[in-house]
Amino acid sequence: MKKWLSILLTSILLAGILAACGTSEKEEATNGAGEESEKKVLTMGTSADYPPFEYVETAKSDEIIGFDIDLAKAIAGKLGYEVEVKDIDFGGLIPAIESKQVDFVLSGMTPTEERKKTVDFSDIYYTAHHMIVTKKDSGIEKPEDLKGKTVGVQMASIQEGLAKEMVEKSKIEMKIENRNRIPEIVQELNAGRFDAAIIEDTVAKGYLKENKDLAGHVINEGSEEAGSAIAFAKGSKLTEDFNKELNAMKENGELEKLVVKWFGGEQ
Structure with a gap:
């Protein structure tokens, strides 16, 4: 009788241990999947008064659309991010980067020497006059x-x-x-x-x-100075990551497709 009781208790104990291990592994797998399924989000600052770069078609919706929006989503998507767009007056965009209200700025901004003192820039993605x-x-x-x-x-x-x-x-x-x-x-x-x-x-x-x-x-004189670039916080890893994808889009024709979509191919 003692022998059978010992075997029974051992079986119950072993079953409990296996069940606990199974539950633990399942929870770990679930948690892992949950973390992977959660998209990382970047906040983009822009001044939505600059069609066709960024603007709102108020007759249709309150969504901010435009060339810069499509470009940001394309690059961020390749890096595994979603983009949340924040509308800010143009003069407040760089302060928004410095105060960490936004992760980057895409708003037809020219990388002047003065601006480079406080933020980093990607390569030029569009040149206008x-x-x-x-x-x-x-x-x-x-x-x-x-x-x-x-x-x-x-x-x-x-x-x-x-x-x-x-x-x-x-x-x-x-x-x-x-x-x-x-x-x-x-x-x-x-x-x-x-x-x-x-x-x-x-x-x-x-x-x-x-x-x-x-x-x-x-204006012919000095008109080539109006090149646009993406702005980031000083030392941000995003600068290199975005630049890599931006240049890939230049090489594979994706950037040109966006130019044709929003500017009719005229640059």
Whole structure:
């Protein structure tokens, strides 16, 4: 009897141990699968007033769409990330990186020497030109014609820097007014409070289609400076990772497909 009781107790104990091991392994597998299934998320900062780079078609939805959005999602997707887009005034984008509100910025931003002091940049992904936008009957066509005029620019943009250079280096005496958003600048133009504005040509063309009373003239001098790059926090590992995928997209034609989609192939 003692022998049978001993065998029975041993069997029960062994069964319990095996069951516990099985449960532990199952939980570990479940937890592991759960962690793998959870997508890593990156927060992207952008100023959604810059079609076709980033904007909202309010008649259709409140979703931010555009060239930069597609590019960010394409690169992040290859790296195993999802992208959460955060709309911020352009002048607040670099501070948002510095304060870690966002992981990166993709917003048609030019990597100037001043900006490089506080953030890192990817390689250039798109090159555009500067354009003077004004009323059709204004007689303003080139920088020299801006003398004595009030000129609108987006705050903290490369165009604001260009306008200041015109005053300081080219000695073109004009009044520079800045606004947070491009639509505000166009509104001031239409209201006659601005004589002209300096806007990136790719963006300006969209507003010219909607505002038939406005005309645009490309600024030849210095127009190649408006290259756009992705901005990251200083020392971020994402800079190298994004750059690798960006250059792969340049080589395999994926970037060109996005250019054709959003700009009609004109660069």
